[in-house]
Amino acid sequence: MAVSPFLTLVRWPNLLMILLTQVLVKYFLFEPFGIATVLSHLEFALLVISMMSLAAAGNIINDIHDTVADKINKPHKLIIGTTISEKTAWNWFMVLNIIGVGIGFYLSNIVGKPSFVALFILPSAFLYFYATQIKGTLLVGNLVVSIMVAMIIVMVGIFDLVPAITPQNLQTQKVMFSILIDYAVFAFLVNFIREMVKDQEDITGDYNAGYNTLPVLLGRKRTNMIIFAVTLLPLAGVLYYIYTYLYESQPAxxxxxxxxxxxxxxxxxxxxxxxxxxDFHKLSHILKFVLAAGILSIGLYKFVLL
Structure with missing residues (x-):
């Protein structure tokens, strides 16, 4: 069944992954252990909608400012200027940002932390800045996108755990938040590696668009060596987690x-x-699978620890 151009533009599989990730954190990590939280089901749903809206807006602005490279790298997938006009894309970018930040303002006040609205404004601003100013800057764009991916995990803890902290439950809340940080670091590293792999895949279009990516600067062979070295970090992290937390649960x-x-x-x-x-397109898909499988393992904790 054909997917609408709009759903393709906003990267609907990635948005579903945001939904799944945050649902796993709240309902498969927090609730089974009776962790103190503050968001009701409706408020949590609003948090998810806000994050999905901001991510969708980021995908749109990225495509708007990437048409030159995309005409070379993936002409068959070009949406802006073909099935969706640039003006319509800009309108959707504005609407989705307003939805995301507006919900963020509401939730920040609901949990009694008005300053938390900055956590919605900053991602929106960074994604715009990334697409318009720093996308072609060496590694900076890769880091910005990967930080945004990590924040999807952490945001549930910030809004659901932190406002519920009391002197009595401080230690428990800290343990849960540390688990989220571990997953966020894993997500950051795997996504950062994937961004470098995608730069390898898109080297021709990026060169013609004037982007100063790692492969454009160093070539593919040297970049492969850097990617190899960075990949050892999440690999070591996974080994540590197996040894520390999972050795007593054979299924996990x-x-x-x-x-x-x-x-x-x-x-x-x-x-x-x-x-x-x-080759690099296939490698990108392998990393996408690793990231998804890693995040899905959040659902294992109630079987490992309970």
Missing amino acids: MLYVLLLVMGPLLYFLVRLTGAETKR
């Missing part, structure tokens, strides 16, 4: 070994011989 350990660590090792093997656009 097998899940992480087969669906997270295994694909990461396979990625490293394939990376050593990657040279073509098609």
Whole structure:
């Protein structure tokens, strides 16, 4: 079944991943352990809608300012200027930002932390700044996008856990928040690696668009070496987690070994011989799978710890 151009433009699978990630955190990590939270079901739904709206707006502004490179890198997937006009895309960008920040303002006041609205304004501003100013700056754009991905996990803790902290539950809340930070770091690293792989895939269009990406500056072989080295970080983190938390639960350990660590090792093997656009496209999909499998493992905690 054909997907509408608008849903393609906002990257609907990524938006569904935001929904799934935040649902897992609240209902499969917080609730099974009876963790003190402040958001009602409706307020949590509003938080998810806000994050999805801001992410969708970021995807739109990225496409608006990426048409030159996209005409070379993926002409068959070009939406802006073909099925959706640039003016319509700008209108949707504004509407989605207003929805995201507006909900953020409401929720910040609901939880008694008005200053938290900055956590909605800053991502919106950073995504705009990324697409219009720093997308072609060496590694900076990659870092901005990866930080945004990590924040999807942390935001649930900031709005649901932090306002519920009392002297009595401080230690429990800190443990839960530390778990979120661990997942956020994992998501940041894997997405950062994927952004570099995507730069490898899009080197021709990026060069013609004047983007100063790592492959454009160093070439594909040297960039592969950097990607290999950075990939060792999440791999080491996964090993640490298996040894520290999962060794007593064989199903959880097998899940992480087969669906997270295994694909990461396979990625490293394939990376050593990657040279073509098609090679890097496949590697990008492997990392997308690793990221999804890693986040889905949040649902394992109630089986491991309870």
